[in-house]
Amino acid sequence: MTSVAESAAGRTGAGGTVVDGARREDIVGGAGGAGLAFRLERAGLGYGRDAVLREVELEVAPGEVLVVVGASGSGKSTLLRALAGLLPPSEGRILAGGREVTGPSADRAMVFQDDGLLPWRSVRRNVELPLRIRGVARSERGRAAQEWIEKVGLAGFARHLPRELSGGMRQRVQLARALVGAPRAVLMDEPFGALDAQTRAEMQRLLLEVLRETSATVVFVTHDVEEALLLADRVAVLGRTGVRAVLDVPVGDEARTNLRERILEEL
Amino acid sequence: MAGPRTAPHSPSPGPGTDPATVSDAVSDAENAPATGPGTADADSKNAIGSTGPTAPVSGGPGAPDGTAGGLTASRGAAGGQAVLRWGIRAASLPAAAGLWQVLTAADARLWLRFDRLPTLGEIAERFGAQLTTSLYYLDLLQSLIRILTGFGLAAVAGIATGILVARSRRAGDVLLPLLEAVRPIPAIALVPIAILLFPTDEQGIVFITFTAAFFPVTVSTRHAVRALPTIWEEAVRTLGGTRRHVLWNVVLPGILPGVFGGLSVGMGVAWICVISAEMISGEFGVGYRTWHAYTVVDYPGVIVGMITIGVLGWLTSAAIELIGRRATGWLPRAEGSRR
The missing domain is CATH 1.20.5 (Single alpha-helices involved in coiled-coils or other helix-helix interfaces)
Known part of the structure; x- marks a missing residue:
């Protein structure tokens, strides 16, 4: 079994940033860096007595793509919302970059399943939003937004409203909006779950392509095991009782077939 | 990657409009800023996506060619x-x-x-005569100033109060009992209080108008805030937005459709109250003039007053409707009725 850092390096290596084991320890220790590390310590997530998840122990290495798979109702979204800081843990703690998560931050951008765009803002103004919030000058944010709109393949659609776009195009906009502010982590909540198979495959390719340019940590939630195997450095399997296994995604078809069976077993 | 790869495969954004058509329509509309609503631009491509029935070339909304x-x-x-x-x-x-x-x-x-x-002839004659007097326009102006002042203040205060009680628990605890206690009282019942409270009749009438419009605006704003999907707020907060950013970028634009409903109702009751208040305590204004015509047995004058009030009410409501449509152009609309 390869180490977390090696599998993370498998992706980031292509972009030029190699995260080796020693440096990873530094970053987890809170020294900062490009990708954000997460650590959940005996975290209880959910409301009141009927906590959706209890005593969650999970580590996410900086720069890796961790895909969380689980059946519906297993608390995948809850886990993601907790990492985003939208849902404070009822017990235990959540650390991001060594610091306790107390609320949402621009460091941890989120991509929602659908309808996360502000419908009264055009594509460009949606993508510009994080920069506007940060007080970036108008010309600068227009340039950056345009660059990302082109990167996600929406050149020519900058002035469209979200309702004038298809579901896949709207998710492209969300992706651009999440990445334009160069966050240290991107949290994706079944972003392709509502798309047809063909569009989903395209979006997955686009995501892999775009992620090569960033060293941000990615936590990606899905119920689709194939999607997990395609995108992940590591896969976390979520069952009714919490995180059941965290598995490295190996190279090679046979090894992947074995892993797929292992995941389906854990589910 | 180059070009919108989703376009050929993904579902089109709306019935009968493939992305390319939408693209043309929108960019054309934007390139022609002089084209207002209702001015058809004969040669522009945007006619295809939007006109539906009169453009058989488009094949109708979503209809396969067959x-x-x-x-x-x-x-x-x-x-x-x-x-x-x-x-x-x-x-x-x-x-x-x-x-x-x-x-x-x-x-x-x-x-x-x-x-x-009076017969139609008598009314028409009276109307013609009135239109030539400056008093008629003075009354009209006076009523308009009263309603616009009262309604304008009510719109601002109502939206602010509605947002406040919906977004802040503490403010809700303090203000909601008060609002609920005063709301059932018809504004016109406040006339004696208004006369006692304010130094001039003018201020009293504006106060009555304000009170009438304030409650519909507040209530609709409050409901609109509460009905906002949480995902927009979460999106802005995970992009680094504070409560202030959420207010300006999510709450205010997001509640507009609901708020305009309240503004429409508010304008209606504001007219009822301004006219009634003028009849009771005005010295000018369409309501005062109408009542005055009755007391001097000028019955055609009464009808002229009524028609004037109706036209003013219709004009102000239409103005709100128009502004509302402009401000909420992002809402999904039925095919063929683009803003």
Whole structure:
């Protein structure tokens, strides 16, 4: 079994940033860096007595793509919302970059399943939003937004409203909006779950392509095991009782077939 | 990657509009800023996506080519129906006016006593005479100033209060009991208080108008805030936005559709109250003039006043409707009725 850092390096290596084991320890220790590390310590997530998840122990290495798979109702979204800081843990703690998560931050951008765009803002103004919030000058944010709109393949659609776009195009906009502010982590909540198979495959390719340019940590939630195997450095399997296994995604078809069976077993 | 790869595969954004058409329509619309609503630009491509029935080239909303002919035929029949309906609509008002004329000219007394009411001719004559006096316009202006002041203040205060009680628990605890206690009192019942409280009648009338419009605006704003999907707020917060950013970028634009409903209702009751208040305690204004006409047995003048009030009410409501449509152009609309 390869180490977390090696599998993370498998992706980031292509972009030029190699995260080796020693440096990873530094970053987890809170020294900062490009990708954000997460650590959940005996975290209880959910409301009141009927906590959706209890005593969650999970580590996410900086720069890796961790895909969380689980059946519906297993608390995948809850886990993601907790990492985003939208849902404070009822017990235990959540650390991001060594610091306790107390609320949402621009460091941890989120991509929602659908309808996360502000419908009264055009594509460009949606993508510009994080920069506007940060007080970036108008010309600068227009340039950056345009660059990302082109990167996600929406050149020519900058002035469209979200309702004038298809579901896949709207998710492209969300992706651009999440990445334009160069966050240290991107949290994706079944972003392709509502798309047809063909569009989903395209979006997955686009995501892999775009992620090569960033060293941000990615936590990606899905119920689709194939999607997990395609995108992940590591896969976390979520069952009714919490995180059941965290598995490295190996190279090679046979090894992947074995892993797929292992995941389906854990589910 | 180059070009929007999703376009050929993904579902089109709306019935009958493939992304390319949308693209053309929108960019054309944006390239022609002089083109206002309703001014058809004959040669522009945007005619195709938006005009529906009059543009058979487009194949109709979402219709596969095979069924386009059938649709056109059924549209022809529907067209005949539409003409008939418009004919009936156009005839309905003159018919009612004709009935009025018959009853008043014949001095009919059928339990209802039409003999006291003026005929159309008398009304028209009076209206013509009034239009030449400066007093008529002075009254009109006076009423408009009152309603715009009262309504304007109510819109600002109502939206602010509605947001405050919906977004802040503490503010809600303090203000909601107060609001709920005062709300059932019809604003016009506040006339004695207004006379006692304010130094001049003018301020009292504006106060009554304000109170009338304030509650519908507050209530609709409050409900609109509470009905906002949480995902927009979460999106802005995970992009680094503070509560202030959420207020300006999510709450204010997001509640507009609901708020405009409240503004429409508010404008209606504001007119009721400004006219009533003028009848009770005004020295100028359309309401005062109408009541005054009654007391000096100038019955055609009463009808002229009524018509004036109706036209003013209709104009102000239409203005709000128009502004509302402009401000909420992002809402999904039925095919063929683009902003």
